Amino acid sequence: xxxxxxxxxxxxxxxxxxxxxxxxxxxxxxxxxxxxxxxxxxxxxxxxxxxxxxxxxxxxxxxxxxxxxxxxxxxxxxxxxxxxxxxxxxxxxxxxxxxxxxxxxxxxxxxxxxxxxxxxxxxxxxxxxxxxxxxxxxxxxxxxxxxxxxxxxxxxxxxxxxxxxxxxxxxxxxxxxxxxxxxxxxxxxxxxxxxxxxxxxxxxxxxxxxxxxxxxxxxxxxxxxx
Numbered sequence: 280x281x282x283x284x285x286x287x288x289x290x291x292x293x294x295x296x297x298x299x300x301x302x303x304x305x306x307x308x309x310x311x312x313x314x315x316x317x318x319x320x321x322x323x324x325x326x327x328x329x330x331x332x333x334x335x336x337x338x339x340x341x342x343x344x345x346x347x348x349x350x351x352x353x354x355x356x357x358x359x360x361x362x363x364x365x366x367x368x369x370x371x372x373x374x375x376x377x378x379x380x381x382x383x384x385x386x387x388x389x390x391x392x393x394x395x396x397x398x399x400x401x402x403x404x405x406x407x408x409x410x411x412x413x414x415x416x417x418x419x420x421x422x423x424x425x426x427x428x429x430x431x432x433x434x435x436x437x438x439x440x441x442x443x444x445x446x447x448x449x450x451x452x453x454x455x456x457x458x459x460x461x462x463x464x465x466x467x468x469x470x471x472x473x474x475x476x477x478x479x480x481x482x483x484x485x486x487x488x489x490x491x492x493x494x495x496x497x498x499x500x501x502x503x504x505x
Contacts, residue, residue, distance in 0.1 A: 298496040306434075306448060306490025307409055309393040309402070312441040314368055317377040318388040327388045327439040329360040334432035334446075336403050337365040337423060338392075338416040344375040346423040351385055353428050360386035362437050364406060364444075366399065367391055388437075390444050398478060405486055408459045410434050410449035447490050460486050 313319070318327050333354055341347065341363070354361045368376065368389040376387045394402045403414045412432025415421045421430075435448035463483050470476045 293495060300494040300496070301491060306446055307406065307485045307488070308443055308445045308490070309406075309485065310442060311364075311390045311393050311444055313439050314373060314389045314391065315377050318380055318439075320386070325440060327437075329362055329386070329388060329437040329439075331433070331435060332360040332362050332437055333357070333428065334406070334410050334412055334434060334437075335361060335363045335365075335426065335430075336392075336407050336410075336412050336414045336432060337363065338400055338403055338414050338418070339365060339423075340367040340369065341365050341372045341423070342368075342370040344372045347372060349424060350426040350428075350431070351379070351387075354431075355385040357428060360388070361431075362439075362444075363387065363389040364392050364403065365389070388439055390439060402482065405459060405482055406446065406449075407432060407451075408455050409451045409486060410446065411451040445490060447492065456486060 313327055316325075319325060321328050335350060351361070363376070368391075373389065376389060379385050380387050392399050392403050392406075400414075400416075406412075407414045410432025413421070413430040415423055415426055415430060433450045434446050435450075437447065438445045460483055463479055463486070467476055467479045467483070470479060
């Protein structure tokens with residue numbers, strides 16, 4: 280607990296040796312789960328695990344799959360999974376992503392972005408900083424149809440269940456993350472309401488808290504699964 284701070288997150292995964300190991304990495308958890316249970320790829324835990332995924336951050340509702348096709352094709356070619364974090368993913372877009380995932384054409388999961396209104400925009404930017412991605416926002420002239428792999432964030436691993444998403448080891452630049460934290464701390468100083476202060480503090484904790492990954496060691500694979 281000491282290593283990750285009080286807002287830190289602890290996850291457990293299978294190790295490769297006999298000893299238990301503890302890794303503390305850059306990471307973040309937020310309270311949004313998968314948008315469809317059909318994305319689940321770990322039925323034993325009812326969760327989705329994505330290894331070395333790309334992360335698409337969109338400050339909009341996605342309902343038309345056509346605008347996503349160029350980036351989906353690029354991700355499929357790269358052979359990596361994709362997590363979509365957007366205001367919402369619905370209708371035809373969600374259905375098409377589910378079908379493509381079930382057929383194994385491209386491995387996708389989708390979650391709603393945390394927060395609402397301006398806070399959602401800010402938290403998307405926090406996640407972009409953590410993962411080295413760009414928030415696709417029409418307000419600043421960025422369109423989904425023109426999104427390339429360079430715009431996507433990346434992380435070592437992502438775990439999603441019904442209610443939460445954990446991003447483990449984002450590839451964002453450490454200096455950029457620290458600058459973002461400093462910027463939010465400055466906003467805390469200026470905030471007048473306790474509610475605003477509290478919400479800003481939550482964002483600092485999520486960006487600076489980290490994730491502790493406990494790798495459980497065991498003598499045999501059967502013992503490990505238990």
